Amino acid sequence: MATETDLWQTAWIIAEQYGDDGVGFAAEMAHGFRIGGKIDAFQAWVSIARKVEMLTTEAGANGAAA
DSSP states (O other), rough: OOHHHHHHHHHHHHHHHHHHHHHHHHHHHHHHHHHTOOOOHHHHHHHHHHHHHHHHHHHHHHHOOO
16 A cells, blocks of 8 residues: 555656646546556545646646746
8 A cells, every 4th residue: 555655756756747737647547447446546546646736736836926
């Protein structure tokens, strides 16, 4: 089982690599695990998608303010 730190690290990497598109990427991963019946992985990827959204929203807000 992934720790909260693991989820944040994954989200950070995805946000860095994909930017706003990372939310969709993580959501697609979650969807795939849901279809496959991997509920723990599905929940982890939903959490990652939310974290990526937070990170990219913060980056956008900080960039606009600068």
